[in-house]
Amino acid sequence: MAGMLEGRRVGLFVADLFEDIEAYYPYYRLAEEGAHVTVVGPSARSYQGKRGMTMEADAALEDIGSWDFGALVLPGGYAPDHLRRHQRLLDLVAEADQADKPIAAICHAGWVLVSAGILKKRRVTGFWSIRDDLVNAGAEYEDSDVVRDGNLITSRYPNDLGAFCRTLIEALSQ
Template identity: 50%
Template sequence: MSLADKHVAILAEDHYQELELHYPRLRMLEAGMRVSVVGAGKPEYASAKGYTVKADVSAVGVDANDLDALIIPGGMAPDKMRRHRAMVDLVCAVHQRGGLVAWICHGGWMAVSANILAGRRVTSFHSIRDDMVNAGADWFDEEVVQDGNLISSRTPDDLPAFCRALLEKLG
């Protein structure tokens, strides 16, 4: 299967971190993949700085079997995302079927809420380290941590390595 046959979803909610949503979105599009922005039900979401992104579909309308990867950007959006059962269930379903689940920064909160971290190696923004560890993860302060179908990074500075890891895994 070529990259052009891959379908990647990126979760969106209000207060997302701009670079952490748009940088991977553009890199995956550039690689020829189909990319869908998945929201909680609104037509668009505003970043922490007021930039908007349009949702292509609501989480309730997404079948995890149609996705090769799911990307969770950070900012404070993941705290809002995890209040939507359909978004948490989507993360869980993609993970359970062996699809790639990737997050950066506070995106790890969604992995905590989806209960997919027990015994796994991960990273995140340092302020949610305790949440990750309390969910059973082994946390590392590294720009990218890969463990099977999980890829995680810490901050926008890690985005080049994060996207390289995504493209390598999907390729």
């Protein structure tokens, strides 16, 4: 039985110290709906999560383009602080935003959105400790389990993963 996301391609971005459940929960939930999820890292290697799990990157940032994916997923943890140092990822996020593709960021992944320069006049949420970063980047912060502003989907932390994934699946189904 085909899932509602059959044929959809999603890029999930990791680096060392990603929040394990924020990467694995969307990975399996999207795959369950039939999406082809490609794990992307700064290089194609294994990455260590904050809680001890590992995730193998299928591709390196330099090997992919925004056209490869219908949506981008950015898990939290400390990985977003490392990922946002890669101009290639910031360019991919900005291109995906301009193309109105879903971009889903949870917890500290809002840092990538800040560095990509896509938050002016956007409604978002994120982990409370990066609220000032989001607001200073021009966003309107909302303390909700999930906030969808057009193609941009954000959540605060692991407890919000259900709402985060439901909203992402809905956006990809349209």
